[in-house]
Amino acid sequence: MRVMLISAVAAILVATGAAFFLGQEQRFAYQAFATTGARVTPSSNLVGPRWTGDPDVPSKSGQITPPPG
Amino acid sequence: MTRLLRIALAGLALALAAPAAHAQTGRDVPPPAQTQNPNGANPTAGAVTEDQLFRELNKLQGRISIPDGKAAVLEQPQGREWRAFRESWLPWIAGVAILGMAALLAIFYFTRGRIRLEHGEQSGEKILRFNSFERFTHWMVAFCFIVLAISGLNYILGKRLLMPLIGPDAFAAWSQWAKYAHNFLAWPFTLGILFMALVWLRDNIPNRIDVQWIRQGGGFLGDGHPHAERFNAGQKIVFWTVILGGFAMFGTGLLLLFPFSAADINGMQLSQVTHATIGVLLTAAILAHIYIGTLGMEGAYDAMGSGQVDLAWARTHHDLWVEKEQAKTASGPQLRPRATPAE
Numbered sequence: 001m002r003v004m005l006i007s008a009v010a011a012i013l014v015a016t017g018a019a020f021f022l023g024q025e026q027r028f029a030y031q032a033f034a035t036t037g038a039r040v041t042p043s044s045n046l047v048g049p050r051w052t053g054d055p056d057v058p059s060k061s062g063q064i065t066p067p068p069g
Numbered sequence: 070m071t072r073l074l075r076i077a078l079a080g081l082a083l084a085l086a087a088p089a090a091h092a093q094t095g096r097d098v099p100p101p102a103q104t105q106n107p108n109g110a111n112p113t114a115g116a117v118t119e120d121q122l123f124r125e126l127n128k129l130q131g132r133i134s135i136p137d138g139k140a141a142v143l144e145q146p147q148g149r150e151w152r153a154f155r156e157s158w159l160p161w162i163a164g165v166a167i168l169g170m171a172a173l174l175a176i177f178y179f180t181r182g183r184i185r186l187e188h189g190e191q192s193g194e195k196i197l198r199f200n201s202f203e204r205f206t207h208w209m210v211a212f213c214f215i216v217l218a219i220s221g222l223n224y225i226l227g228k229r230l231l232m233p234l235i236g237p238d239a240f241a242a243w244s245q246w247a248k249y250a251h252n253f254l255a256w257p258f259t260l261g262i263l264f265m266a267l268v269w270l271r272d273n274i275p276n277r278i279d280v281q282w283i284r285q286g287g288g289f290l291g292d293g294h295p296h297a298e299r300f301n302a303g304q305k306i307v308f309w310t311v312i313l314g315g316f317a318m319f320g321t322g323l324l325l326l327f328p329f330s331a332a333d334i335n336g337m338q339l340s341q342v343t344h345a346t347i348g349v350l351l352t353a354a355i356l357a358h359i360y361i362g363t364l365g366m367e368g369a370y371d372a373m374g375s376g377q378v379d380l381a382w383a384r385t386h387h388d389l390w391v392e393k394e395q396a397k398t399a400s401g402p403q404l405r406p407r408a409t410p411a412e
Contacts, residue, residue, distance in 0.1 A: 008208070008209075010209055011258075015250075019252075033136060033140075035136060
């Protein structure tokens with residue numbers, strides 16, 4: 001019984017490690033499948049962070065959000 | 070004026086009729102006679118048609134400038150075959166394989182009954198059958214496999230069987246977590262398969278003793294038990310099914326986990342078909358393994374539960390292995406009655 005429990009815990013630990021490393025490799029769909037020209041990112045194109053149409057206008061926090069890579 | 074109005078109405082009727090015809094047939098409607106050149110020749114008559122392209126290229130594709138390279142393929146007829154398999158054949162294969170195996174085991178149980186320990190199989194002396202690392206490996210694979218099988222079957226049968234019972238919201242939440250479990254527990258499963266191959270491969274090489282074991286039906290046919298080493302032919306079949314099936318599942322699963330990294334659309338579809346088919350067949354095979362290891366045979370669970378079995382049972386079912394083990398220790402069984410194997 002003890003070996004069974006240890007094996008279940010080991011499986012969960014390895015799975016958690018796998019989840020962490022796989023998460024590092026994950027990209028959003030808009031990064032994987034489209035170029036910046038096609039991305040709807042209010043901070044760098046289209047409407048801007050304040051929805052004014054000017055991407056250079058800082059947001060309320062005073063920072064211009066960099067475009068996603 | 071009336072003539073002009075008539076022509077305009079005819080043009081409007083054609084414009085409305087063409088999309089409807091396209092929707093019904095899925096093919097382009099031939100251009101009406103009015104659109105032909107005044108000299109009577111159809112300017113697109115010599116153009117390449119969709120059917121001709123399919124015949125030549127087997128798919129329609131072009132060039133694109135976005136990173137998603139597979140978007141260049143506009144139409145791929147094999148996708149329809151894959152979808153037909155995925156939505157029509159696969160649920161039936163899964164249902165027949167798993168329910169069929171469950172039915173066979175039920176018939177076997179109710180006709181043959183549980184295989185009981187014979188009187189001569191209980192001596193009170195124990196022998197270590199599987200050490201703690203071997204049991205650790207077995208249970209890690211078993212634990213992962215149960216979760217992988219349930220979450221895998223959810224991909225195939227969930228929306229048909231489970232969603233009508235629990236509703237779409239609960240099914241979506243369950244499926245999300247099942248997907249995480251499937252993707253992440255695949256790694257300890259593969260690690261366990263690798264360990265299994267390392268510790269048990271040497272004892273699972275087929276030989277002439279297995280042929281004899283099969284000829285005697287594993288003891289079910291004729292008198293007496295056939296000779297067997299550490300693993301009999303039936304156990305070797307389970308071992309190779311798990312090892313080969315497990316690595317095939319890992320290989321195809323890797324392609325599915327990293328979509329389009331090493332396979333194109335056809336490769337992805339082939340991977341899914343292979344992964345799902347092997348998965349349901351492996352699940353059916355493991356059902357039989359679970360049955361014989363628990364309900365089907367008295368005393369079989371002890372080998373993987375505590376690691377030790379009765380010496381007389383071992384002599385009956387794995388006589389050649391016991392001889393080798395006793396020759397190694399040269400002092401009889403490894404464990405005395407009520408002794409506990411080292412963890």
